[in-house]
Amino acid sequence: MxxxxxxxxxxxxxxxxxxxxxxxxxxxxxxxxxxxxxxxxxxxxxxxxxxxxxxxxxxxxxxxxxxxxxxxxxxxxxxxxxxxxxxxxxxxxxxxxxxxxxxxxxxxxxxxxxxxxxxxxxxxxxxxxxxxxxxxxxxxxxxxxxxxxxxxxxxxxxxxxxxxxxxxxxxxxxxxxxxxxxxxxxxxxxxxxxxxxxxxxxxxxxxxxxxxxxxxxxxxxxxxxxxxxxxxxxxxxxxxxxxxxxxxxxxxxxxxxxxxxxxxxxxxxxxxxxxxxxxEEARELELAQHRLSNTFDQALGELGRPFGWHDFRQYDLDAPFPDVLVHAERSFKTQATQIVELAKAQSLTLRQVVDLHAAPRxxxxxxxxxxxxxxxxxxxxxxxxxxxxxxxxxxxxxxxxxxxxxxxxxxxxxxxxxxxxxxxxxxxGLPKPANRHTLARAAAEADLVAVP
Amino acid sequence: MxxxxxxxxxxxxxxxxxxxxxxxxxxxxxxxxxxxxxxxxxxxxxxxxxxxxxxxxxxxxxxxxxxxxxxxxxxxxxxxxxxxxxxxxxxxxxxxxxxxxxxxxxxxxxxxxxxxxxxxxxxxxxxxxxxxxxxxxxxxxxxxxxxxxxxxxxxxxxxxxxxxxxxxxxxxxxxxxxxxxxxxxxxxxxxxxxxxxxxxxxxxxxxxxxxxxxxxxxxxxxxxxxxxxxxxxxxxxxxxxxxxxxxxxxxxxxxxxxxxxxxxxxxxxxxxxxxxxxxEEARELELAQHRLSNTFDQALGELGRPFGWHDFRQYDLDAPFPDVLVHAERSFKTQATQIVELAKAQSLTLRQVVDLHAAPRxxxxxxxxxxxxxxxxxxxxxxxxxxxxxxxxxxxxxxxxxxxxxxxxxxxxxxxxxxxxxxxxxxxGLPKPANRHTLARAAAEADLVAVP
Incomplete structure (x- = not known):
């Protein structure tokens, strides 16, 4: 290539x-x-x-x-x-x-x-x-x-x-x-x-x-x-x-x-x-950068974004992940659906979902x-x-x-x-797109030539 | 000053x-x-x-x-x-x-x-x-x-x-x-x-x-x-x-x-x-610049702008200035009204209005x-x-x-x-506007102080 x-x-x-x-x-x-x-x-x-x-x-x-x-x-x-x-x-x-x-x-x-x-x-x-x-x-x-x-x-x-x-x-x-x-x-x-x-x-x-x-x-x-x-x-x-x-x-x-x-x-x-x-040094730097911004509380707040900045602080952390997909309908729906489906499949509590989000990637x-x-x-x-x-x-x-x-x-x-x-x-490496009107005229002229 | x-x-x-x-x-x-x-x-x-x-x-x-x-x-x-x-x-x-x-x-x-x-x-x-x-x-x-x-x-x-x-x-x-x-x-x-x-x-x-x-x-x-x-x-x-x-x-x-x-x-x-x-030289330059762009035809076209780019070429040049103010209703109305009123007051033909517009200023x-x-x-x-x-x-x-x-x-x-x-x-020489919320808080605090 x-x-x-x-x-x-x-x-x-x-x-x-x-x-x-x-x-x-x-x-x-x-x-x-x-x-x-x-x-x-x-x-x-x-x-x-x-x-x-x-x-x-x-x-x-x-x-x-x-x-x-x-x-x-x-x-x-x-x-x-x-x-x-x-x-x-x-x-x-x-x-x-x-x-x-x-x-x-x-x-x-x-x-x-x-x-x-x-x-x-x-x-x-x-x-x-x-x-x-x-x-x-x-x-x-x-x-x-x-x-x-x-x-x-x-x-x-x-x-x-x-x-x-x-x-x-x-x-x-x-x-x-x-x-x-x-x-x-x-x-x-x-x-x-x-x-x-x-x-x-x-x-x-x-x-x-x-x-x-x-x-x-x-x-x-x-x-x-x-x-x-x-x-x-x-x-x-x-x-x-x-x-x-x-x-x-x-x-x-x-x-x-x-x-x-x-x-x-x-x-x-x-x-x-x-x-x-x-x-090792690079991985340590990654972890340090991650920890700087991923406290549990920040992850809890950030989790709300795909759900239209829904406030998850209102729920019991140790109860099953709440039924909140409705809030994502007009927000980041795909991302929200993935979170909800994972929580359902693995029977996760809210705390476990937040922990997953706060965990180092x-x-x-x-x-x-x-x-x-x-x-x-x-x-x-x-x-x-x-x-x-x-x-x-x-x-x-x-x-x-x-x-x-x-x-x-x-x-x-x-x-x-x-x-x-x-x-x-x-x-x-992308071609410059031809102007559509120039193309259309060229095509029309070619048609004229082609007709006997 | x-x-x-x-x-x-x-x-x-x-x-x-x-x-x-x-x-x-x-x-x-x-x-x-x-x-x-x-x-x-x-x-x-x-x-x-x-x-x-x-x-x-x-x-x-x-x-x-x-x-x-x-x-x-x-x-x-x-x-x-x-x-x-x-x-x-x-x-x-x-x-x-x-x-x-x-x-x-x-x-x-x-x-x-x-x-x-x-x-x-x-x-x-x-x-x-x-x-x-x-x-x-x-x-x-x-x-x-x-x-x-x-x-x-x-x-x-x-x-x-x-x-x-x-x-x-x-x-x-x-x-x-x-x-x-x-x-x-x-x-x-x-x-x-x-x-x-x-x-x-x-x-x-x-x-x-x-x-x-x-x-x-x-x-x-x-x-x-x-x-x-x-x-x-x-x-x-x-x-x-x-x-x-x-x-x-x-x-x-x-x-x-x-x-x-x-x-x-x-x-x-x-x-x-x-x-x-x-x-004199400056006035000649002004006139030369004016003439470059103010032919009768250009002035006739440009006259249409305040009237929503109305096309004046459709009218008899030597008839009274046409009744076109309606076209200016959602365009440059003030300017159009001035043109129409002047034409009416002085009984001008379309040609005379265009001549006025093409005339050197x-x-x-x-x-x-x-x-x-x-x-x-x-x-x-x-x-x-x-x-x-x-x-x-x-x-x-x-x-x-x-x-x-x-x-x-x-x-x-x-x-x-x-x-x-x-x-x-x-x-x-204009003052920097204070933020309205800062002002409001200052006013509220002053009120608190003023109350015995």
């Missing part, structure tokens, strides 16, 4: 979900999530190593118990637009929800980021799992699952139609003739669907990569179908080689069934990488640089991953990955030593 | 409304409106001269006949966020509509820009005059006038409430005690109004200037009330000293009636400044550097303006303003030679 391993870096400032105390680490500024200079520094570090992209997560609902990064953070697209002019090559992927954005507005913002970055924008499409988000957008309750996924699919389709408003040769800008626009190359959208109605056209031209790259995560049946139909990159959890291989095969199978080239759908598990001088990507490089290669070669979205717990760990792990992968021909192209699609 | 003259620079890339052919000027790159480097260069030029702000206009509806800048442009907030990290001090003011944005989403984007720029963000509140915008947001027709202005007022109030979600001391981030957030300093919004319902809180802290600065334009009665109640800066047209003085007095009177300090509402007419070696700010400086000073001293929003037709003209006009004003004590503060509020 000629392709290298794709690497994204998840930039989360003061720590991700389940990491309430990451900011206590002296390496992490307490205000990292609202400090643009901190983001610029991390992104430039990743770019110097020719990594493919940085990735910004998002959520728009908080309670006083939310992890620090969620409490106080920059909005992904304004953040990425600032990074766009302080970096040169690295891809810029931001999370935005299809549940609480208008397609015209959001498509325009991504198109603008794509031009500002000269073709490096990516959109991580989410439907918002935090049901409380609805209250910030005038709804009494969050959309049901079917509506969320129906909106997501239609939102992507409208956005891609809007992004093709102008063909690539729409602007002659010819001073001799005084012709700025060729109006035959401007196309209204005229979309009137179940969830959205958008006349168009969008008032912004295509970028050097044609359209922003689509990313998606979501493990439910609906989520997998959505990703397989529309996404160029799929973010997922890293479990085991076998399970992730099965996930990748499933997605690529669905993509093929939808008429797409499976190799143009990149599977990118999110992984925690910790490099130590010895495997062992990432497959912890050890010496060689151990980590071997694990990454094994996953890649087994077809369990086309690349990895790296969660960086500490800036010094990003440096160790870059300085110690990457050289090994480069030696093995699995990582680039520099960028070969300029756009995010170039980095990912 | 201790205050200097405020100066904004309107950055419009390939030209503003009525300037279809500005891009033919060799100084203007044909793709200026989508070239972030062009914007960065202009903003840095303005910043080197310690001007107060750059201003980005907007619209979200185009036809093939729209002026080049409208056809293809960057979205204001992504654009300004990029400028934020390539400038240090200059204010960054972007246009965004309250008709087709959700308050939570938009307030969050401005708050993010405000943090990224370390307190330099401003929001030019508009209600969208182009009725066709509705079609891009799922509506059959644009909101009526009352709804537009009702939404605008409520949108600003919700946004300002959201921006006060965190008090300034909300984040102890104390590593000793492990306390990141003081939850007593986090406040839900719980707004349930006629147009919007937003539970909050916003997940982003206040910037060094407290809240983004509010700008507004709008000449109707509703528009003037909105500006007087909420705006820190009012953009308006430059007509004559007398008329602008009357406008300023009216706005400041309304502000005082609403309980505000009139001097904290800055009146900023938009002006075209052209500097020449002689007054003489800006009061065209001439030698001394002429321009004198005019600016006269307007400022007469109370017709607290400052000016300069429309720059050519980069070389911005340079001449900076190199030739500003030194004269500095000598007269009317312009700064450098920034005295770091935030946009500092530049404008």
């Amino acid at each position: 000629a392709r290298h391993i794709t690497f994204g870096v998840i930039l989360t400032g003061t720590g991700g979900p389940g990491e309430h105390n990451r900011w206590l680490d002296p390496e992490i500024p307490g205000d990292a999530s609202v400090d643009i200079d901190w983001y610029i520094e991390q992104a430039r570090t990743a770019e110097q190593a020719a990594l493919d992209l940085v990735f910004i997560v998002d959520s728009q609902f908080i309670t006083p118990d939310s992890p620090p990064h969620y409490l106080n953070r920059l909005e992904p697209l304004t953040l990425l637009s600032a990074l766009a002019v302080r970096t040169e090559r690295i891809g810029l992927v931001g999370t935005a929800t299809t549940s609480y954005n208008s397609p015209y507005n959001l498509a325009r913002r991504f198109a603008s980021l794509d031009l500002i970055s000269r073709g490096r924008a990516g959109w991580n499409v989410v439907t918002s799992g935090d049901a409380g988000t609805a209250g910030n957008y005038g709804l009494d309750e969050h959309y049901d699952y079917a509506t969320r996924y129906g909106r997501a699919a239609e939102h992507i389709e409208v956005s891609q139609a809007l992004w093709d408003s102008y063909e690539d040769d729409a602007f002659p800008r010819d001073r001799e003739s005084g012709v700025f626009l060729d109006p035959s190359r401007l196309h209204a959208t005229d979309h009137h669907g179940e969830h959205f109605s958008v006349v168009g056209p969008l008032n912004i031209e295509r970028s050097p990569q044609g359209q922003p790259v689509i990313f998606q995560a979501g493990d439910s049946d609906e989520g997998r179908d959505l990703g397989a139909r529309y996404a160029d990159g799929i973010f997922t959890h890293a479990s085991t080689i076998e399970r992730n291989r099965a996930f990748a095969d499933d997605i690529k199978g669905r993509a093929a069934a939808a008429g797409r080239e499976p190799e143009n759908v990149l599977i990118l598990p999110g992984v925690k990488i910790i490099v130590g001088d010895t495997d 062992r990432s497959p990507f912890v050890g010496t640089a060689l151990t980590v490089a071997d694990a990454l290669e094994a996953w890649f070669r087994a077809g369990a991953a086309d690349g990895f979205n790296i969660y960086v717990s500490q800036p010094s760990q990003l440096r160790r990955f870059i300085d110690e792990v990457l050289p090994i992968l480069r030696e093995r021909g699995l990582a680039r030593s520099g960028y070969e192209g300029t756009t995010l699609r170039d980095h990912l | 201790a205050r200097h003259i405020t100066f904004g620079v309107i950055l419009t890339g390939t030209g503003g409304p009525g300037e279809h052919n500005r891009w033919l000027d060799p100084e203007i790159p044909g793709d200026a409106s989508v070239d972030i480097d062009w914007y960065i260069e202009q903003a840095r030029t303005a910043e080197q001269a310690a001007l107060d702000l750059v201003f980005i206009v907007d619209s979200q509806f185009i036809t093939p006949d729209s002026p080049p800048h409208y056809l293809n442009r960057l979205e204001p907030l992504t654009l300004l966020s990029a400028l934020a990290v390539r400038t240090e001090r200059i204010g960054l003011v972007g246009t965004a509509t309250t008709s087709y944005n959700s308050p939570y989403n938009l307030a969050r984007r401005f708050a993010s820009l405000d943090l990224i720029s370390r307190g330099r963000a401003g929001w030019n509140v508009v209600t969208s005059g182009d009725a066709g915008t509705a079609g891009n947001y799922g509506l059959d027709e644009h909101y009526d006038y009352a709804t537009r202005y009702g939404r605008a007022a409520e949108h600003i109030e919700v946004s300002q409430a959201l921006w006060d979600s965190y008090e300034d001391d909300a984040f102890p981030r104390d590593r000793e005690s492990g306390v990141f957030l003081d939850p007593s300093r986090l406040h839900a919004t719980d707004h349930h109004g006629e147009h919007f319902s937003v539970v909050g809180p916003l997940n982003i802290e206040r910037s060094p200037q407290g809240q983004p600065v509010i700008f507004q334009a709008g000449d109707s009665d509703e528009g003037r009330d909105l500006g007087a109640r909420y705006a820190d800066g009012i953009f308006t047209h430059a007509s004559t000293i007398e008329r602008n003085r009357a406008f300023a007095d009216d706005i400041k009177g309304r502000a005082a009636a609403a309980g505000r300090e009139p001097e904290n509402v800055l009146i900023l007419p938009g002006v075209k400044i052209i500097v020449g070696d002689t007054d 003489r800006s009061p700010f065209v001439g030698t550097a001394l002429t321009v400086a004198d005019a600016l000073e006269a307007w400022f001293r007469a109370g017709a303006a607290d400052g000016f929003n300069i429309y720059v037709s050519q980069p070389s003209q911005l340079r001449r303003f900076i190199d030739e006009v500003l030194p004269i004003l500095r000598e007269r004590g009317l312009a700064r030679s450098g920034y005295e503060g770091t935030t946009l509020r500092d530049h404008l």
